[in-house]
Amino acid sequence: MTGEDSPRARVKGRRALVTGGSGGIGTAIVEGLASEGADVAVQWYRNRAEADRMVEVVRKFDQEGIAVQADVLDSKSVIAMRDTLHEEFGKVDTLINCAGINRDSIFHRMTDAQWDEVINVNLSGVFHCCRAFVEEITASGHGRIVNISSLVGEMGNIGQVNYAASKSGMIGFAKALARELAAKRTTVNVVAPGFIDTPMVRKIPDGVKDKILNQIPMGRFGTPHEVAMSVIYLVSPEADYVTGAVLNVNGGMYL
Numbered sequence: 001m002t003g004e005d006s007p008r009a010r011v012k013g014r015r016a017l018v019t020g021g022s023g024g025i026g027t028a029i030v031e032g033l034a035s036e037g038a039d040v041a042v043q044w045y046r047n048r049a050e051a052d053r054m055v056e057v058v059r060k061f062d063q064e065g066i067a068v069q070a071d072v073l074d075s076k077s078v079i080a081m082r083d084t085l086h087e088e089f090g091k092v093d094t095l096i097n098c099a100g101i102n103r104d105s106i107f108h109r110m111t112d113a114q115w116d117e118v119i120n121v122n123l124s125g126v127f128h129c130c131r132a133f134v135e136e137i138t139a140s141g142h143g144r145i146v147n148i149s150s151l152v153g154e155m156g157n158i159g160q161v162n163y164a165a166s167k168s169g170m171i172g173f174a175k176a177l178a179r180e181l182a183a184k185r186t187t188v189n190v191v192a193p194g195f196i197d198t199p200m201v202r203k204i205p206d207g208v209k210d211k212i213l214n215q216i217p218m219g220r221f222g223t224p225h226e227v228a229m230s231v232i233y234l235v236s237p238e239a240d241y242v243t244g245a246v247l248n249v250n251g252g253m254y255l
């Protein structure tokens, strides 16, 4: 079944760029968008093979797909990605900011490098991508921007001062930009996942994982698919009037 023919083609006709589209959550978002009728550009940083695999997945839904390299912490690299997309894919109307890293450390031992890298990728990266694509997104008359933040940006977490600051920053950023772009019929929203079953979470030591599970009222980690479905909703016409919102996908861990 193609994305076009799907009875659930909720984002039909959209052209999306997913940063971090070769990561654990990003791949589910790419697949979700394509399965619901969107053409998708998959940004990759170091894992070209996985981005190429995702392009094949997009094409299986008879949607257009392309893999495009960029380092989001470098604004020049983001502009070069935009130029490549204009030549080889076209303009986008939807931007999903999913690229992100963590460099955890107990606060008094946190280095400048750990702080700078996390803020520069997670927060400045969103700035670079939004600024580079905002003109074409708003020109579409139905633009969508979704930032993938984290519940850690809402409730904090030991050892993650840098990550929490970057993820809270993504929320303030989205709210301010939502106000600026509302008159241009472009929405800017946030999805804040809790602990999702991905390599990032599988790295957590077992004892710590059990303690986390005890704090999740639903008693389980979320799936990348569950995060992707929230993104699809925010991109779909059903969410035309939703902007500046933070959609928690966390099994009740933070309310």
Ligand code: NAD
Binding pocket: 019, 020, 021, 022, 023, 024, 025, 026, 044, 045, 046, 047, 070, 071, 072, 073, 097, 098, 099, 100, 101, 121, 148, 149, 150, 151, 192, 193, 194, 195, 196, 197, 198, 199, 200, 201
């Ligand atoms: P992941 O490590 O699998 O994916 C992260 C992606 O970001 C990768 O595709 C990587 O290539 C890309 N990336 C890293 N540095 C980059 C750079 N400098 N330039 C461009 N791209 C870069 O992680 P994930 O678990 O899939 O997480 C995806 C997003 O969701 C992240 O923003 C993360 O903070 C957020 N998140 C994850 C969880 C979770 O439980 N896994 C929970 C809440 C939020």
